[in-house]
Amino acid sequence: MRRLILVAFVLAMNVSAFVAGGYAADKSYQFTGDVKAADAGTMTVEKSAKETWQFEVSKDTKGTPKVGDRVTVYYKMVATEIEGKAGGRGSKK
Numbered sequence: 652m653r654r655l656i657l658v659a660f661v662l663a664m665n666v667s668a669f670v671a672g673g674y675a676a677d678k679s680y681q682f683t684g685d686v687k688a689a690d691a692g693t694m695t696v697e698k699s700a701k702e703t704w705q706f707e708v709s710k711d712t713k714g715t716p717k718v719g720d721r722v723t724v725y726y727k728m729v730a731t732e733i734e735g736k737a738g739g740r741g742s743k744k
Contacts, residue, residue: 677727678727679725679726679727680725680726680727680728681723681724681725681726682696682698682704682706682723682724682726683696683698683721683722683723683724684696684697684698684699684702684703684704684721684722685697685719685720685721685722686716686717686718686719686720686721686722687703687718688718689708689716689717689718691708692707692708693705693706693707693708694706694708694716694724696722696724704724706724706726
């Protein structure tokens, strides 16, 4: 019984360390398609005729794709600004 409690405690400490270290908030996504445009600051990738995304590319971004290359872009969603407006969904008049 003591061993089970010790294992549970160690497991809980490991999970809390990952969460506190930002591990849980570090989720990444990917998008695969053909490069339609690429310059120093942005890259446009087309998955289909209806789905085209534009990505910001920094000097720290790994890889240098060329127009026409098939690429997989790994990215993270980060909010830079949030603006609230009164009367959104859920508000009653």
